Amino acid sequence: MKLIVLGATGGTGLEIVRQAIEHGHRVTALVRNPERLKPFGDRIGVSQGDLLNSAEMGKAIHGHDAVLSGFGPRYPVAKAERDLLRRFAVTLTSAMLEVGVRRVVIESVAFLFKDSIIPPAYFLGRLFFGDTVADASGMEDVFRKSGLDWTIVRPPELTNRPPTGKYRVREGHLPRFGFAISRADVADFMIGIAERNTSIGKVVGVSN
Numbered sequence: 001m002k003l004i005v006l007g008a009t010g011g012t013g014l015e016i017v018r019q020a021i022e023h024g025h026r027v028t029a030l031v032r033n034p035e036r037l038k039p040f041g042d043r044i045g046v047s048q049g050d051l052l053n054s055a056e057m058g059k060a061i062h063g064h065d066a067v068l069s070g071f072g073p074r075y076p077v078a079k080a081e082r083d084l085l086r087r088f089a090v091t092l093t094s095a096m097l098e099v100g101v102r103r104v105v106i107e108s109v110a111f112l113f114k115d116s117i118i119p120p121a122y123f124l125g126r127l128f129f130g131d132t133v134a135d136a137s138g139m140e141d142v143f144r145k146s147g148l149d150w151t152i153v154r155p156p157e158l159t160n161r162p163p164t165g166k167y168r169v170r171e172g173h174l175p176r177f178g179f180a181i182s183r184a185d186v187a188d189f190m191i192g193i194a195e196r197n198t199s200i201g202k203v204v205g206v207s208n
Contacts, residue, residue, distance in 0.1 A: 001065045002025070002026045004061050004068070005028070006030055006067065006068070007051075008030070009029075009033065009036040015184045016068050020191055027044045030048075030049055031048060031049075054098070061101050064101055066101075067105070068191065069107060071085075083138060086141075093143065093146040093148060096148055103148075103149045103194065107153050108153065110205060111124065116173070140203070151193055151199045153189065154205050155207065156179055157179060157180040158183050159183070162184055163185055164208065167189065171205075175205055178205060189206050
């Protein structure tokens, strides 16, 4: 597959790039600063551009089979970036519709699972990460209304542990006692559903 990775210099994004190459996919990364991608050498394509610029986004994603996004907020969240995820979603969905790329897999946050009791994800999110919860909710709403073939992946706390390939998945819910998952396992799951073209129009919880 021809995959384009957004947020490719972040923790999950770098794992998506690395594992997608291992799976034999043709990978392009759209980034502002390609410095962190130098270790991949000529094994990937790099497009330098702004993830909030629809024209630059469309040019980069044109001709790809799927978009995988590990794009997320920077902490602490600056006042000017409180709606960063929603603006990113508007830019991406507009660009995808313009160039005819339909499949997108997006990393979001488990804080949006209102029915999760152990852990109390929504309560903790509203208490400690209110801006992120509101922004991620706005982002997801844009994708739901886009008409694209989207899948939203909501992991809990992300770790830098190595991939295990052993993680739990629930559609519409966070797995019980789903406190954490490695970025590597999130990347594995996101690549897998892109390859199989499954969970379209679904919100999925994943955890170790």
